[in-house]
Amino acid sequence: MGNHRAAAEQYEHAAASRPAPTYARIVALDLVASAEMQLKTGGIEQACATWHRAIDHMTGVESVRTRKAVTRLRRDLVSFRERGVRSAAELDKRAADFLSSGP
Template sequence: MHLRRGGIEQACATWHRAIDHMDGVYSVRPRKAVRRMRGDLARFRARGLRCAAELDERARDFLVGG
């Protein structure tokens, strides 16, 4: 929702909190959500937004760990 409204910083903060809560969860649904989020962030990463790049790195680590 934050991302659709143009709040990239807030979206990143919300996703960081979500990943905190997903630690140790290995089900399909959270992993799909994280993959979708990475796709949604692609345009912001391409523009060099630091919060998007940091979140993407964390999401990638989350997906590799599970």
């Protein structure tokens, strides 16, 4: 419906409502979706913080969907990195490290 802010809040709520150790992949993907919505509202700093949280939950998870999400986030960050947004550059480095460490 185009209400990205409300969607981000709902994804955050969904992530918080699951026991993280049991549902690490699902929590991570909920946080990725929240970050994507935050980015659509122009909240790059908030989106980067949420993506960092998502990657925290991905540690030890082997999932094609999480790897695709991290690849997509790197693509989404290109214009911000090119403009010198530090949080985007730091997140991109972490995402690249994450992708290089997996299968």
